[in-house]
Amino acid sequence: MRxxxxxxSTRFDELIQAVFSSSVLTSLSNKGYTTxxxxxxxxxxxYDYLLAHGERAFKLEKEGVLIECWRFKPSLQTEYEQANxxxxxxxxxxxxxxxxxxxxxxxxxxxxxxxxxxxxLASELEKLGHLRSSTTSSLAATIQEFNPSSLTKFPPFDxxxxxxxxxxxxxxx
Numbered sequence: 219m220r221x222x223x224x225x226x227s228t229r230f231d232e233l234i235q236a237v238f239s240s241s242v243l244t245s246l247s248n249k250g251y252t253t254x255x256x257x258x259x260x261x262x263x264x265y266d267y268l269l270a271h272g273e274r275a276f277k278l279e280k281e282g283v284l285i286e287c288w289r290f291k292p293s294l295q296t297e298y299e300q301a302n303x304x305x306x307x308x309x310x311x312x313x314x315x316x317x318x319x320x321x322x323x324x325x326x327x328x329x330x331x332x333x334x335x336x337x338x339l340a341s342e343l344e345k346l347g348h349l350r351s352s353t354t355s356s357l358a359a360t361i362q363e364f365n366p367s368s369l370t371k372f373p374p375f376d377x378x379x380x381x382x383x384x385x386x387x388x389x390x391x
Contacts, residue, residue: 308336
C-alpha cells in the first residue's frame, strides 16, 4: 500500500521530521504501507541535503519502508489517486481535494500559522467524521489506531446550494 505525505506550498518542518521518525515509519509499516511518498516543500529535515544541488527527488529505504521524497510538483492529482492514505497539513485546498476523491485522510494542523486556523478546520471535519486529526507528537499512534472504514463519506459538490444562498440573499427568492 502507498501513503502520501504532503505539506502543500508551506514549510512544516515538524511534520516532515515526524514522518521520517522510526515510530511513524514503523506504524506505517505495521499497517501495511510499503511505500511512502513525501512532498516536503521547503521543510528542513534530516535528509534535505539529498535535495540540494538541483536534485529533484531522492529514494531511500528506512524501517522497511521505501521512501520517495521531493519538494514540489505542478500537481498532486496523480499522487492523490495512487495513495491509499494521505497524511497532510490541514490546508483547506488539500483537504477538499483529498476528501472529494474519497481517500483516507489524516491531517496535522500546523500550529505556527496565523490564528491556528488549520486546527479549527481539522477539528470540525473530524467531528463530522470525514478525517482524523493528529499532532506531530501523536502521529505514530494516530496511524496505528486509524481505521479508514470508520470515516464518513464527504458529500459531493453541489453548486446549487451556493446559487440558492446567493438568490435568497439578493432577494430573488
